[in-house]
Amino acid sequence: MSKVVKTSIMCAYAYFFIQYLKITLSPVIVEIDIEYSYRSSRVTISKREMKLNKYRNVSIKIKPYIKPERFKTDLKFVLKYTGAFLHYGTPLSRNGQNPFIENNCTYQNCYLTTQRGLLNDYRDFDAIIFDVENNWDEPITMRAPYQKFVFLASESAANFPQCDDFFDDFYNVTWTYKLNSDVRWSYFNIVDKEGNTVGPRINMTWIEATKPVPFNIKKKIANKKKAAAWFVSNCHTISDRQNVSRHIEKAMRQYNMTLDIFGWCGRKKCPKDRLQECLYLLENEYYFYFSFENSLCEDYVTEKILYPLQNYAVPVVFGGADYSRFLPPGSYINARERNATQIAEDMYKAITNPNIYENYFRWHNYYKYVKHPSEADICKLCQVLNEDKSSTYRSFRKWWNPQYASLCAKGGGRFLIMKPPI
Numbered sequence: 001m002s003k004v005v006k007t008s009i010m011c012a013y014a015y016f017f018i019q020y021l022k023i024t025l026s027p028v029i030v031e032i033d034i035e036y037s038y039r040s041s042r043v044t045i046s047k048r049e050m051k052l053n054k055y056r057n058v059s060i061k062i063k064p065y066i067k068p069e070r071f072k073t074d075l076k077f078v079l080k081y082t083g084a085f086l087h088y089g090t091p092l093s094r095n096g097q098n099p100f101i102e103n104n105c106t107y108q109n110c111y112l113t114t115q116r117g118l119l120n121d122y123r124d125f126d127a128i129i130f131d132v133e134n135n136w137d138e139p140i141t142m143r144a145p146y147q148k149f150v151f152l153a154s155e156s157a158a159n160f161p162q163c164d165d166f167f168d169d170f171y172n173v174t175w176t177y178k179l180n181s182d183v184r185w186s187y188f189n190i191v192d193k194e195g196n197t198v199g200p201r202i203n204m205t206w207i208e209a210t211k212p213v214p215f216n217i218k219k220k221i222a223n224k225k226k227a228a229a230w231f232v233s234n235c236h237t238i239s240d241r242q243n244v245s246r247h248i249e250k251a252m253r254q255y256n257m258t259l260d261i262f263g264w265c266g267r268k269k270c271p272k273d274r275l276q277e278c279l280y281l282l283e284n285e286y287y288f289y290f291s292f293e294n295s296l297c298e299d300y301v302t303e304k305i306l307y308p309l310q311n312y313a314v315p316v317v318f319g320g321a322d323y324s325r326f327l328p329p330g331s332y333i334n335a336r337e338r339n340a341t342q343i344a345e346d347m348y349k350a351i352t353n354p355n356i357y358e359n360y361f362r363w364h365n366y367y368k369y370v371k372h373p374s375e376a377d378i379c380k381l382c383q384v385l386n387e388d389k390s391s392t393y394r395s396f397r398k399w400w401n402p403q404y405a406s407l408c409a410k411g412g413g414r415f416l417i418m419k420p421p422i
Contacts, residue, residue, distance in 0.1 A: 076110045076126040076385045077119060078150075082134035090374040105379035107386045123147065127173070127385050132160045139166070148172040148385060151393075154185045156295035157401035158238055158320075163408035169392045173384055174399075175377070178299045179325065182389075183380045186372035187303040190326075193366060200301075200326045209330065209362035217361050220283075220312050222354070227257035227347060228316065229282055230290035231275075231307065235265040237294035241318055244335060245290060248316075251344035257351070259290065283311035287351050292335070296320030297401070309369040314350070314360045316343065328363035 262270035
């Protein structure tokens with residue numbers, strides 16, 4: 001057989017093989033029907049008024065859409081539809097695939113972007129992130145059934161309730177501070193002595209604190225002189241924490257104790273750029289620290305609880321969380337379980353009896369509190385997007401805030417999240 005013939009046959013084989021690969025590997029184009037809701041308000045109200053809109057004229061429409069079938073290992077395109085200031089400096093603030101690669105995530109086939117026009121259609125994105133802090137942009141009314149809409153929130157459900165029923169059956173994935181979220185926006189982790197993250201959890205199991213307080217802890221807390229401190233600049237909150245603190249402060253005066261308030265709400269100063277100096281004072285001078293939340297919401301315990309825990313003070317907590325999920329028994333005073341007189345009495349007994357005060361620190365034998373690494377959240381997000389979860393939160397408003405009905409009726413919260421008019 002001549003070389004020319006052999007070459008022709010080889011070229012023919014190569015051609016047919018390439019055509020086979022094209023057919024096999026090319027996406028299959030399928031035309032499907034998309035069902036979506038179109039809503040218009042009866043009365044147009046300025047979005048900036050932040051009041052609840054009542055929606056009427058709801059209709060269901062069917063439109064065809066060309067859907068490309070892709071491999072599961074393909075890139076998952078994630079559109080950050082809205083953003084918030086809290087994202088800055090975190091992996092979520094970056095675009096592209098590098099945040100997942102550089103953080104050595106188990107799944108690295110996700111691609112972040114803020115470019116809404118990166119793909120031909122919103123329905124081409126595998127996931128779309130909506131941040132509760134940014135409610136100025138209109139929600140998307142047309143979506144593909146395989147898409148995952150992600151609800152992101154680090155702020156409380158009381159400050160940012162979702163009032164319109166448009167959001168029921170809207171989100172597929174939740175990324176919030178609530179412990180039963182698909183991806184948890186964590187402020188801190190509880191780590192055991194082996195370095196394992198053990199909490200916080202809904203059903204938290206604590207080691208019984210039987211060991212005496214470590215000697216180095218006793219030495220650290222022995223020279224404290226002042227009763228309590230509080231770093232706070234938001235003086236008017238829906239939790240009414242300022243009023244609670246005033247009652248406790250009044251009861252403390254009966255025992256000649258004072259509450260030193262740093263920030264805009266008090267007489268002492270603690271600029272954010274000098275926070276370490278304030279924490280040094282807390283560690284060396286103060287017995288107690290007031291860790292009062294601005295909202296009374298389930299699982300809403302912010303990073304400020306780390307101030308006392310990492311600086312050898314005892315937290316006096318006030319919030320809507322079940323604190324047994326977050327703090328070891330006997331390590332704190334709960335201002336929602338004891339009245340002002342009882343709290344002041346507990347503080348006085350601890351300050352005047354070193355053994356009582358030392359017992360608050362037994363947990364140091366078993367646990368350590370650390371700030372949660374933000375890269376863990378971004379890795380968890382990509383993992384969730386690679387799972388075959390396709391359900392939605394049918395009663396999302398109730399899941400996010402069980403008291404949403406009364407709160408929305410009163411016009412409460414800092415912002416009422418609603419679907420703006422189209």
